[in-house]
Amino acid sequence: MIERPIEQIGDPASAAIQGLAKRANDESPCDFRVLCDRSLAGIYVVRTGRIAYANLALGELLGCDPSEIVGQSPLSFVHPDDRAEVEEQMRRRLSGESETSRFVMRIVRADGNIAEVEVLGTRLPDESAPGLMGTMIEVTARKRADQKIQELANFERLLANLSAGFINLNCDQIDDHIDASLKSLVEFLGNDRSTFVEFGDDDEYVLVTHSIVTPGGDPFPLGRFQVARLPWFINQFRKGQRVFVRDVETDLPSDATEERKFCARHGIKSNVTLPLKAGGLLLGGLTFAFLRNRCEWPIEIISRLQLIGEVFANALLRRRTELALRSALAENDTLRRRLEEENLYLRERIVLKHHHGRIIGRSDAIMQVLADAERVAATDAPVLLTGETGTGKELLAQTIHELSKRKDRQMVIVNCASLPATLIESELFGRAAGAYTGAASAQIGRFELANGSTLFLDEIGEFPLELQAKLLRVLQDGRFERLGSPTTISVDVRIIAATNRDLEVAVSEGTFREDLYHRLNVFPIRVPPLRERRD
Structure with missing residues (x-):
């Protein structure tokens, strides 16, 4: 296949090939051969449809001796896909329709390899024996270089x-x-x-x-x-x-x-x-x-x-x-909101620091309670305080916290009986923005607020049954999700719970989970009523 249109040319190359063709007619064959064999371009002469002459450069181009080329059809070395067009151009030059032409075609070398050559051909000015003459220059490397540059x-x-x-x-x-x-x-x-x-x-x-x-x-x-x-x-x-x-x-x-x-x-x-x-x-x-x-x-x-x-x-x-900057900004925002929540919590509640001296009584019963409190304070074990209303369970919880390694952070208190069942989940675990109608912004829950400290769950016996599994999970592995958020949050919180109910009875009645009860009842302390403190 010829890659670009064949065209008549009127440039110095055309004049040169026409001059060479004239010398082929005017000079002796010997002189013409000497001239052509010095050329670096392949030169051929075609008469009566056969190659009558091929110089040394053409032999090198085709990969054979020039004597093997003479006598063969000029089409025998042309790639099969290009032969029809090349034959048409030969006919046009022989008939005088196209005096001189330049085109690119593919040849098949003697070893079977294919090369691209640029052909500059003309008609021999001999009325008695019309013929063709032309030059061939390999352009494969040049074309590849051009393609490489373009690519x-x-x-x-x-x-x-x-x-x-x-x-x-x-x-x-x-x-x-x-x-x-x-x-x-x-x-x-x-x-x-x-x-x-x-x-x-x-x-x-x-x-x-x-x-x-x-x-x-x-x-x-x-x-x-x-x-x-x-x-x-x-x-x-x-x-x-x-x-x-x-x-x-x-x-x-x-x-x-x-x-x-x-x-x-x-x-x-x-x-x-x-x-x-x-x-x-x-x-x-x-x-x-x-x-x-x-x-x-x-x-x-x-x-x-x-x-x-x-x-x-x-x-x-x-x-x-x-992303690192975003994470740092998000962490700063979380800390800022946490501090705001802590400050709000502290403003809403009068925080009193208690110690042994604030608990009235020196009876054997109360001294045993204080000894138990001091012993369990050094651990992170959950504590369950039981006793009648008004016996000072919250004061004892505060004492346990003040004696613990978590005393540098404020103890967080939640009264489970004072919160509606619909709000206790968001109050304890927090909520994401849009978690429910009216939740325009995110809120940190009490568990996050108590991270690194103690969470006192007063009236735990009133905790809704449907949320007890979520509370149990926090007690087991310290993880939970805010309401409306898929993101898991991990916390380190020590739990102290208190109740005036008999939780064993609640378990038997099916209103309190048995596994949650055992998790809370790791270290039980019964706070005696005032009638048992005879001092």
Whole structure:
């Protein structure tokens, strides 16, 4: 197939070939051969449909001796797909329709290889024996060089567009733009898969965050990836070295045994790995893999892929920095709201600090209560205070707290009997904004407020049965969720509960969970009524 239109030309090249054709007629064959054999271009003469002369350069171009060319049809060396058009151009020149022409065609060398040549041909000015004369110059290398330059220019334009896309990009959009960029790179390079790996604090694992694959292929699974599965490759990442493997069967080093097995298992034939660096930090790696064939990986492409890798890395570093800043701001906001809640709580309640001297009585019964309180205060065990109303259970709870290691933080008090069942969940566990009608803002619950301190649950016997499972979970593992939020919150809270009811009876009646009762009743203290304090 001829790649560009054949056209008549009137330039110096046309004049030169016409002058050479005139000398072919005017000079002796010997002089003409001497002249042509000095030429670096292949020269041929065609008469009566056969090649009558071929110089040495044409023989080298076709890969045979010139004597083997003479006598053959000029079409015998033309690629089959180009013969019809070349034959038409020969007819036009022989008939005088086109005096001189230049075109590009493909030839088939004697060894079977195909080359592209530029042909400059003209009609021999001989009325008695019309013929053709022309020159051939190989343009395969030149054309490949032109194509390479053009492809590189196109690649650089692509990289410039991808890089520009990261400018002023919102942090939440960076992942999507990395995916789109990898897809564009895979389509341009013609490879089958590209994978983006980030390093974390765990030396035994890396994190696969992006994977792009051509249609029909299997993407690399996202998430944690064990280093032991590809130790040599990941070690190159961590050294900051780039590695390009033209053929994984022959180019991988002998110690890359796991890599060789992995590539064989996943059909990887060729691969390039590039470290991702930004701000003096090594953040991860970028891979491009061929599954269908092997690739030479030109150094020009490798170096430019390294540049786009640095763009990715800078975007990644910017995202990490911004997320860390967001987290710090959120933590500061949480602390601020917690302090506001604590201050509100302290303003709403008169806080009195108690000690042994505030508990009246020196009877054996009350002294036993104080001894038990002092003994359990040194632990974090839950305490269940039982006794009649007005016996000083809250005062005793405050004493236990003041004797404990948590005394530096204020004890938080909740009266379970004074709160409606509809509000006790949000009061204890907090709520997210919009958790229910009227919940315009988020609220910290008493458990969060008491983190690192003591939570006193007065009148625990009135705690709603439907919420007891949630309370039990906090007692078991210190975790819960705010009302209307899926986020799990962990707290360190010491529980002291009090009741004037017989919880064992409540358990038997089915109004109080048995497992919750046993969790609260780890260290029971009965506070005696005043009639039992004879002092």
